[in-house]
Amino acid sequence: MSDSLFDQLGGEAAVDAAVDIFYRKVLADDRISRFFDGVDMAKQAAKQKAFLTMAFGGPHNYTGKDMREGHAHLVKDGLNDSHFDAVVENLGATLKELGVADDLIGQVAAVAETTRSDVLGK
Amino acid sequence: MPIIEFESNRCECNPGETLLECLDRHNCPPPSSCQSGLCHTCLMRCVEGTPPPDAQNGLKESLVTQGYFLPCVCQPQTDMKVTLPDESAAPQCSAKVIDKTFLSSSIVRLRLEVDDDFSYIPGQYINIFKDDTLTRTYSLASVPALENYIECHIEKLPEGKMSQWIFEELDTGQTVHVSEALGECFYQADETDKPLLMIATGSGFAPIYGIVRDALNQGHQGEIHVYYGASVKDKTYLVDEMKDMAKDHSNLHYHVSLSRESISGYESGRANELALSAHDDLKGWTVYMCGHPDMVKATQRKAYLAGASLHNIHSDPFEFAK
Numbered sequence: 001m002s003d004s005l006f007d008q009l010g011g012e013a014a015v016d017a018a019v020d021i022f023y024r025k026v027l028a029d030d031r032i033s034r035f036f037d038g039v040d041m042a043k044q045a046a047k048q049k050a051f052l053t054m055a056f057g058g059p060h061n062y063t064g065k066d067m068r069e070g071h072a073h074l075v076k077d078g079l080n081d082s083h084f085d086a087v088v089e090n091l092g093a094t095l096k097e098l099g100v101a102d103d104l105i106g107q108v109a110a111v112a113e114t115t116r117s118d119v120l121g122k
Numbered sequence: 123m124p125i126i127e128f129e130s131n132r133c134e135c136n137p138g139e140t141l142l143e144c145l146d147r148h149n150c151p152p153p154s155s156c157q158s159g160l161c162h163t164c165l166m167r168c169v170e171g172t173p174p175p176d177a178q179n180g181l182k183e184s185l186v187t188q189g190y191f192l193p194c195v196c197q198p199q200t201d202m203k204v205t206l207p208d209e210s211a212a213p214q215c216s217a218k219v220i221d222k223t224f225l226s227s228s229i230v231r232l233r234l235e236v237d238d239d240f241s242y243i244p245g246q247y248i249n250i251f252k253d254d255t256l257t258r259t260y261s262l263a264s265v266p267a268l269e270n271y272i273e274c275h276i277e278k279l280p281e282g283k284m285s286q287w288i289f290e291e292l293d294t295g296q297t298v299h300v301s302e303a304l305g306e307c308f309y310q311a312d313e314t315d316k317p318l319l320m321i322a323t324g325s326g327f328a329p330i331y332g333i334v335r336d337a338l339n340q341g342h343q344g345e346i347h348v349y350y351g352a353s354v355k356d357k358t359y360l361v362d363e364m365k366d367m368a369k370d371h372s373n374l375h376y377h378v379s380l381s382r383e384s385i386s387g388y389e390s391g392r393a394n395e396l397a398l399s400a401h402d403d404l405k406g407w408t409v410y411m412c413g414h415p416d417m418v419k420a421t422q423r424k425a426y427l428a429g430a431s432l433h434n435i436h437s438d439p440f441e442f443a444k
Binding site: 038 | 426
């Protein structure tokens with residue numbers, strides 16, 4: 001049996017390495033940074049870790065309902081597909097920076113993609 | 123909706139409501155203070171049902187396994203039967219005030235005598251209890267290797283019930299109750315060569331004073347830059363002590379600034395802004411910041427964007443009690 005996506009990426013250690021780079025990219029991205037104004041960094045970092053663990057195919061507790069409720073106030077505030085795309089782009093750039101192979105990056109992007117309709121409240 | 127059983131009360135918890143808010147709404151709240159999961163004042167035990175994991179963040183493993191949780195950050199997912207904690211779960215000890223000194227127009231220093239087995243790391247915080255209903259959280263400025271008392275710096279806040287009591291009534295010789303020391307904002311012994319950036323405003327200088335002296339006492343070799351700020355000179359404190367300390371340690375650089383006054387010997391501007399404009403690449407640095415919650419939040423983000431790793435940004439996480 002082949003290793004899971006999560007194992008191929010390097011498991012929890014890889015998530016930890018990715019969170020620091022990914023969240024910095026997101027906060028520095030003028031297209032989306034305003035959605036993070038005034039948030040608590042530590043709590044947000046924990047959420048980013050949970051999100052990346054899920055996108056990496058790891059064990060997680062995310063449900064569609066959580067995604068929907070957690071982002072509803074941002075959707076009201078104008079969160080749309082272009083912002084979702086920007087996050088996925090930052091995710092891809094993070095993995096590239098960490099030297100992850102293109103086909104694995106594609107798989108991670110595909111997992112992230114499954115959350116789009118819940119995140120955007122569609 | 124989840125039903126919360128507490129003593130003789132059955133309380134229905136509304137969506138989005140914390141368990142603490144729910145008990146408060148039903149007129150049976152436990153004592154509480156910070157309402158953000160930090161001070162542990164409202165600690166309760168769940169004897170039936172399961173507290174959500176978020177409500178147990180920061181608790182010792184032994185408490186987690188016994189079902190202890192923090193109702194102020196608990197959004198119940200299931201019915202829960204809850205009780206007040208056993209005394210052993212939230213240890214308190216008595217502490218005698220051995221010194222009370224005004225350090226500036228707005229800061230008073232308390233030194234408290236505690237039992238020899240009271241253990242803490244400089245920069246951690248304790249709760250001081252006035253009585254069963256009033257408690258506040260204060261950071262520790264003392265260093266156990268150097269001092270046999272614990273030291274807190276209390277800032278006078280407008281309409282602050284606790285600070286008013288400490289400023290006006292509490293006196294040397296009196297005894298207060300304090301909690302065990304909590305928190306993770308302290309010097310990491312494995313970083314002796316790293317550059318450290320420390321930013322403090324107001325009584326946020328208390329933990330920084332403890333952390334910087336702890337670092338030097340442990341032989342820290344890397345550069346240490348301390349940026350301390352107040353609005354006016356009258357509110358600054360321990361400035362001469364810090365200048366002397368910097369003379370004795372070539373790797374310690376002390377900057378004191380005023381945001382609303384121009385006076386020679388003091389830099390002009392806000393401590394956090396001066397610190398980050400002087401150090402715009404924080405990759406590999408450890409950053410400590412303590413003081414006003416808005417300053418801390420904004421500065422955490424800037425320090426992180428300047429390259430500091432998330433796990434190397436430490437802050438004293440206080441919110442003002444509501």
